[in-house]
Amino acid sequence: MFRFLNYKLNRKILFAFFLIILIPGVFSFWANYYTRYKTVRFETELRLRDGVSAYFNEFETIKEKCLAVASVYSKKSFITDRLIHGVSEQFENEIIDFYKMNLLDIIEIEDIDGKVIFRGHNPSISGDVKIDQPLIREGLEGKLGVSFEHGKSGFAIRAVAPIEYNGQVIGSFMAGSLFSRDFVDYLKTLTLMDNGIYRGDSKIIATYQGLENLNEETISRLKAGETIIRRNQILNNDRYSIILEPIILKGDYWGAVCLGISVESSDKAFKYFNHQIAIIVTLGVLIALVIYFFLARSINASFMKIISGFSDFSFDYPNDEITIGKNDVFSIIASNYNLLIHRIDLYNQRIKKLQDELIKSARFATAGQVAAGLAHEIRNPLSSIKMMAQIVRARHLKESAGEEEMTIILEEIDRINDKVKELLEFSHTTRMDFTDQDIHPIIEGVLKLLSYLIEQNGIDLSIYLDSNLPELYVDSEKLRICFMNLFVNAIQAMPDGGQLSVSTRSDDEWVSIRICNTWNSGDILSAEDLFEPFLTTKKEGTGLGLAISKLEIERHQGKIDVFQMEGEICFDIRLPVNSAVGEIG
Numbered sequence: 001m002f003r004f005l006n007y008k009l010n011r012k013i014l015f016a017f018f019l020i021i022l023i024p025g026v027f028s029f030w031a032n033y034y035t036r037y038k039t040v041r042f043e044t045e046l047r048l049r050d051g052v053s054a055y056f057n058e059f060e061t062i063k064e065k066c067l068a069v070a071s072v073y074s075k076k077s078f079i080t081d082r083l084i085h086g087v088s089e090q091f092e093n094e095i096i097d098f099y100k101m102n103l104l105d106i107i108e109i110e111d112i113d114g115k116v117i118f119r120g121h122n123p124s125i126s127g128d129v130k131i132d133q134p135l136i137r138e139g140l141e142g143k144l145g146v147s148f149e150h151g152k153s154g155f156a157i158r159a160v161a162p163i164e165y166n167g168q169v170i171g172s173f174m175a176g177s178l179f180s181r182d183f184v185d186y187l188k189t190l191t192l193m194d195n196g197i198y199r200g201d202s203k204i205i206a207t208y209q210g211l212e213n214l215n216e217e218t219i220s221r222l223k224a225g226e227t228i229i230r231r232n233q234i235l236n237n238d239r240y241s242i243i244l245e246p247i248i249l250k251g252d253y254w255g256a257v258c259l260g261i262s263v264e265s266s267d268k269a270f271k272y273f274n275h276q277i278a279i280i281v282t283l284g285v286l287i288a289l290v291i292y293f294f295l296a297r298s299i300n301a302s303f304m305k306i307i308s309g310f311s312d313f314s315f316d317y318p319n320d321e322i323t324i325g326k327n328d329v330f331s332i333i334a335s336n337y338n339l340l341i342h343r344i345d346l347y348n349q350r351i352k353k354l355q356d357e358l359i360k361s362a363r364f365a366t367a368g369q370v371a372a373g374l375a376h377e378i379r380n381p382l383s384s385i386k387m388m389a390q391i392v393r394a395r396h397l398k399e400s401a402g403e404e405e406m407t408i409i410l411e412e413i414d415r416i417n418d419k420v421k422e423l424l425e426f427s428h429t430t431r432m433d434f435t436d437q438d439i440h441p442i443i444e445g446v447l448k449l450l451s452y453l454i455e456q457n458g459i460d461l462s463i464y465l466d467s468n469l470p471e472l473y474v475d476s477e478k479l480r481i482c483f484m485n486l487f488v489n490a491i492q493a494m495p496d497g498g499q500l501s502v503s504t505r506s507d508d509e510w511v512s513i514r515i516c517n518t519w520n521s522g523d524i525l526s527a528e529d530l531f532e533p534f535l536t537t538k539k540e541g542t543g544l545g546l547a548i549s550k551l552e553i554e555r556h557q558g559k560i561d562v563f564q565m566e567g568e569i570c571f572d573i574r575l576p577v578n579s580a581v582g583e584i585g
Helices: 008-073 077-085 089-100 134-140 181-191 216-223 263-311 329-395 403-427 439-449 451-456 476-492 545-555
Strands: 106-111 116-119 145-151 154-165 168-178 194-199 202-206 228-235 238-249 252-262 435-437 459-464 472-474 498-506 510-518 559-565 568-576
Touching (some): 008 168, 008 252, 077 089, 077 168, 106 134, 216 228, 216 252, 238 263, 329 403, 435 439, 439 451, 439 476, 439 498, 439 510, 451 476
Antiparallel strands (some): 145 154, 154 168, 194 202, 228 238, 238 252, 435 472, 510 568, 559 568
């Protein structure tokens, strides 16, 4: 099952994979642990500060509410009537009904002497005098005032507004909200934290037990306006993180607000998240290992294909390509291997081609040597025979008898002499004489010489010459020999008539001459065989005509190809337009 681990590479990958997963996993666990620890502390402190802000915002809201109620009701006419006349039917309906709405805990009306003539929260104890209270004096002096005061009902936020009649202050209206259990319970609901209020160093009211008094060091810091944050403060027999914020009234320390968050609940959440992270990291490592083993099998399969491909590689036989269907590093190796064997195949083909060309060159060289020897051996006696035949005809054939036979002998001698010339041309190429030429007159001149044969064989000739053809740097005599061989070859291939066409065209690099003739003799020889010297399908041919034509075209740095299409065989000659041909051969 784990045979892939036999390879050192796979073991290294496994080890690296394990370290890549384990080290970041452990680091992530530690980083998460430390980050969450710092985050919990930071979030706890942030929540405490936000809670204090909410607490003091609530103070401000209550102040504004108390002040608004005092300001509005101090201007009511039924309040003025009650103070002046001592009775007002509307007063009983309005002020008592308003108090019963429980929007405020305290509603009081004092006359000009500070005597309470109405107390909504404790009506039975009305009649007491509060002229000594600074807040009441502010109202009787015609000022709006807000303060944290202690009265018979307890500590409260109180606001006072003057009651005026004809421009004179005749009393004050006080509205307030108590620091009661309902108050701190409401703020606990608002802030989601236990909270309490201290007057000086003593606790007035709170939702928690403990921390009844603040020590001198704490009071000193609070009087300096410092916000105090403590951790592990015991409240409700539990550890809390608390914040103490001073309450400053008119520039003096009045007391403090305390809010607290249970550390135990934070620790539980902290430990829970640590446990979850540990489980996630462990599961991540296990899942990663499982994924690795499946991945390793895939890697090993690709690895084995690569090894097998290289092991079976051969220079002597075709090599199979390595096929890997994934886009990974192994597919890149496989692609490069496939490219390598493809290039090797190309090199083998080139080597084979070079070998064939070497063999052909050797054959050409041998054929040239043989041809040269035969040409010299035949030409000398042939010249003597021709000379003797001419003498015989001049001296002894005075009459017409025998004249025809002698003429045939001389013609056959000339034909043999032409073949010898071909052998000499093939075995020893003559010097090239290049000039700028229009090749159309060369083609037309050859066709004019062969017009009798074309007409005699019943051949239809079609000529399509490009009038814009540029002049070429060529040897006109060598091209004439080349075209002569090609046209004669075409004419001889159509003894019973057919179509012969010649066309020219050009582009920026090449001038093309295409010669096509009707071909009904089945498959043609390959291009290599057609231009092979001494290889011919004619009974009387030497097989040198096309070989010489190809040789002359190549000496012009041109190309000649042959192909068959729609019952025709075509020779396509291409000569360079801008040739830098020098003297070759």
